[in-house]
Amino acid sequence: MTSKYWSPLVSELDPYKPGEQPKKQNVIKLNTNESPYGPSPKALQAMREACNDNLRLYPSFTSDRVRRAVSARLDVSFEQVFVGNGSDEVLAHTFNAFFHQSRPLLFPDISYSFYPTYCGLYGIAFTPVPVTQDFRIEPADFLPGAAHGPAGGIIVPNPNAPTGRALSLAEIERIVAGNPQCAVVIDEAYVDFGAESAVPLTSKYDNLLVVQTLSKSRALAGLRVGFAIGSPELIEGLNRVKDSFNSYPVDSLAEIGAAAAIEDTDHFEQTRRAVMKTRDELDAALRKLGFEAPRSLTNFIFARHPDHDAAKLAAGLREHGILVRHFRRPRIDQYLRISIGTDEECALLVKALSELLA
Incomplete structure (x- = not known):
């Protein structure tokens, strides 16, 4: 569809395509990397108690409650924390704040597919940096003097999506x-889900920003809260963009629930470890069926079967009531990204794949 009322920018955009959200309830949903477990009970209770007449008031425009919780949890200063409406909004403000440069932005050629979308929206030049044949990110490829020359900005998912591979902290520091x-x-x-965080490096390098979300390991994808850790000058840049766009990105209930979830370390540890245990068991089961996959440090597995077409497998799983993610993109069109569900859901996945392979 096009319209005479659209600006030239809108006509040229290639929007991000999120994973399917099915309307049917009897579907095993392993396509959007959501947590198979519920949020912290303490977070749910805190939000129930906050459903009162105070909702007539605007929320904190600086999300101080979440910032204090993040500061305490990650051992950084309050001034180093920025909070937004999901990490996608934090990333959008990041692109606007730091990547409008005379030199191109660099990111892996196989990574989060929202990155080129942001570049199109904000008019940012970019150069994809190829990952290796086995999907490794080479730090040397992001250093000045590589084929692309000095960068105007760099963004790297760690662990990477959709491959699941992670860099070590030493490799990240080399890039920074x-x-x-x-x-x-x-x-x-x-x-x-098993990788090393770069947050400790933010006190050493003024040019480093680390972005995290509550959607995955804290099971709050429906709440839309994300945050960034960086030097005060980077945080001030994000605040300048945020306050030129929407001064109140995080609502009152979201702020209260997010802070309670961050503070509930027992629930966090219990559920993330359960996901990692199931992931490793599913990885072993898939390999027994002949699948190949990079070692994942995420809540999903990126797998291919050398003898079966990925699109046909995804379609076959759908007929079994199981959704997985298939990307029709060069180099990865024979892979399936499979979110980690409960033990029962993963057992049904393995059973369905066994039947399809047979």
Whole structure:
């Protein structure tokens, strides 16, 4: 569809395509990397108690309650924390605040597909940096002097999506230290499932911003809360963009629930460890069926079967009432991204795949 009322920018946009949200209830949903477990009971109770007449008031425009919780949890200063309406909004403000440069933005050619969408929306030049054949990100490829020259900005998901592969903290530091001329953003949506966080490096490098979300490991995808950790000058840049766009991005209930979820470390540890245990068991079961997959440090597995077409497998699973994510993109069109569900859901997935392979 087109319209004479659209601006040229709107006509040229290639919007991000999120994973399917089915209307049917009797579907095993392993396609959008949501948590198979519910949020912290303490977070739910805090939000129930906050449903009162105070909702007539505007929320805190600085989301101080969440910032204090993040500050205490991650051992950073209050001034180092920025909060937004999901990590996608935090990332959108990040692109606007730091990546309008004379040199192109760099990110892996196989990574979060929202990155080129943001570049199209904000008119940011970018250069995809190829990952290796086995989907590794090479830090040397992001350093000045590589084929692309000095960067105007860098963003790397760690662990990477949709591959699930992660960089070590030393490898991340090599990228950050080697690019003092620009902001380096580490997108840590999945870091709580086994990877090393770069948050400790933010006190050492003024150009480093780390972005996290409550959607995955804290099971609050429906609440839309994300945050960033960085130097006060980077946080001030994000605030300038935020306050030029929407001064109140996080509503009162979301702020209260998010803070309670961050503070409930027992529930967080219990559920994330359960996901990692199921992930490793599912990985072993898929390999027994002949699947190949990079080692995942996320809440999903990125797998291919050398003898079966990925699109046909995804369609076959749908007929069994199981949704997985298939990307029709070069280099990865024979892979399925499979979110980690409960043990029961993953057992049904393995059973269905066994039948399809047979």
